[in-house]
Amino acid sequence: MKKILVLTCMALGMMSCEKDPDLGQLDTNMVVYTDYDSKTDFGKFQTYFLPDSILEAGSHHATYWKDENAQKIIAAVEAEMNSRGYRRITDPAQKADADLGVQLSYIAQQVNVTTGWWGGWWDYGFWGPWWGGWYYPYTVSYSYDTNSLVMEMVDLSDGGKEGDEKAQLPVVWYAHSSGYQYYSGYNIQLMTEAVDQAFEQSPYIQSNN
Amino acid sequence: MKTTFTKTILRTLVLAGCMLLTVLPQAQAQCCASQRKVHFAIDWQMNAPLSTDFADKISGWGMNLEGAYDVTPNFSVGAFVSFHTNHRYVGRQTLHLSPTESLTTDQQRSAFQVPFGIAGAYTFCNGSHVRPYVGVKLGTMFARNTTYFGTGGLYDKSWGFYASPEIGLKIYPNREKNWGFHVAAYYSYATNRTETLTGDIDGQGNVGFRLGILF
Numbered sequence: 436m437k438k439i440l441v442l443t444c445m446a447l448g449m450m451s452c453e454k455d456p457d458l459g460q461l462d463t464n465m466v467v468y469t470d471y472d473s474k475t476d477f478g479k480f481q482t483y484f485l486p487d488s489i490l491e492a493g494s495h496h497a498t499y500w501k502d503e504n505a506q507k508i509i510a511a512v513e514a515e516m517n518s519r520g521y522r523r524i525t526d527p528a529q530k531a532d533a534d535l536g537v538q539l540s541y542i543a544q545q546v547n548v549t550t551g552w553w554g555g556w557w558d559y560g561f562w563g564p565w566w567g568g569w570y571y572p573y574t575v576s577y578s579y580d581t582n583s584l585v586m587e588m589v590d591l592s593d594g595g596k597e598g599d600e601k602a603q604l605p606v607v608w609y610a611h612s613s614g615y616q617y618y619s620g621y622n623i624q625l626m627t628e629a630v631d632q633a634f635e636q637s638p639y640i641q642s643n644n
Numbered sequence: 645m646k647t648t649f650t651k652t653i654l655r656t657l658v659l660a661g662c663m664l665l666t667v668l669p670q671a672q673a674q675c676c677a678s679q680r681k682v683h684f685a686i687d688w689q690m691n692a693p694l695s696t697d698f699a700d701k702i703s704g705w706g707m708n709l710e711g712a713y714d715v716t717p718n719f720s721v722g723a724f725v726s727f728h729t730n731h732r733y734v735g736r737q738t739l740h741l742s743p744t745e746s747l748t749t750d751q752q753r754s755a756f757q758v759p760f761g762i763a764g765a766y767t768f769c770n771g772s773h774v775r776p777y778v779g780v781k782l783g784t785m786f787a788r789n790t791t792y793f794g795t796g797g798l799y800d801k802s803w804g805f806y807a808s809p810e811i812g813l814k815i816y817p818n819r820e821k822n823w824g825f826h827v828a829a830y831y832s833y834a835t836n837r838t839e840t841l842t843g844d845i846d847g848q849g850n851v852g853f854r855l856g857i858l859f
Binding site for chain 1: 754793
């Protein structure tokens with residue numbers, strides 16, 4: 436009877452014996468997701484308006500990111516759009532003449548994690564494989580920083596008529612890049628590479644110009 | 645590469661089966677009185693999922709636990725539970741999630757399986773040092789397939805029917821004692837169905853072997 440009890444306990448213990456994979460093997464590049472409106476003919480557009488700042492989503496209100504790092508990301512978007520045959524309109528006064536509007540948004544987040552009594556299975560590290568791993572008999576809290584860059588392309592060609600301030604603008608292309616936050620220079624490099632990747636996996640963005 | 649590996653495993657199982665058949669007459673001749681009727685086994689196992697194209701990489705992150713009762717000197721029934729995790733890293737690639745959606749990322753995939761149920765075995769000699777047996781396990785399996793990418797991931801879990809034929813050897817250094825060693829090779833199939841980032845998995849096959857102790 437005692438043995439059956441021990442076996443039952445061991446069986447229940449097995450349920451929590453999933454070995455975690457080595458997440459350190461994942462590369463540092465941002466995950467890039469894109470989607471588009473299949474009914475949109477991207478070939479008909481000729482011009483686009485791209486602001487000289489990036490919208491930064493905050494907890495209370497949005498701010499605008501304009502420094503040289505922001506300009507590097509904006510320049511990467513501009514280079515991609517120009518290479519697809521579109522012409523950038525830089526004067527805000529001529530914004531209404533643009534066929535497309537491209538908006539960039541940046542979201543930084545801190546993720547807080549609190550472990551309970553059982554911290555899960557870890558590699559045995561210094562302690563040898565004869566130990567099952569280690570756990571925290573007390574609560575441990577830690578956090579990590581993530582960031583996302585969102586690119587939205589809206590069709591301005593059918594809206595924005597005079598006296599029609601509340602025209603609904605259809606988002607015809609959406610790109611979302613996300614990853615862990617690193618030091619500033621490397622972060623900007625990862626984001627500009629993510630911009631390139633977003634356009635690379637969106638070959639349908641091509642003007643007939 | 646995967647086909648070659650599968651063929652090697654299947655060839656090994658066939659060879660093990662042939663070796664088993666050759667030792668049977670000798671083993672039967674050596675039969676002697678059985679020991680106690682209740683037995684237990686704790687095994688470490690190596691397992692390779694077959695043809696799911698998800699985490700089909702052999703690993704040793706698993707165990708099997710079994711309790712058996714000798715209904716007759718040769719035939720035993722009992723219960724088992726085992727668990728196993730297999731991982732596979734997939735390099736950065738662009739996935740087409742739908743006609744309009746694309747996702748570029750690398751992935752760390754993890755397949756976790758916990759089958760449990762009843763087990764039956766026919767042992768060809770219950771008195772010699774080396775006792776070959778054939779067995780089958782039937783039951784249910786819990787499966788969870790997780791894809792880690794970027795700062796997060798996604799998983800799907802399911803339950804399915806589980807069946808696993810098995811051949812093996814029970815090795816008793818001292819015939820008068822109840823403790824010994826256990827070697828087994830198995831194939832298993834479960835009807836679990838899960839959705840993953842890159843497609844559906846409908847049915848999970850595995851091959852593997854176990855090394856353990858008996859008491």
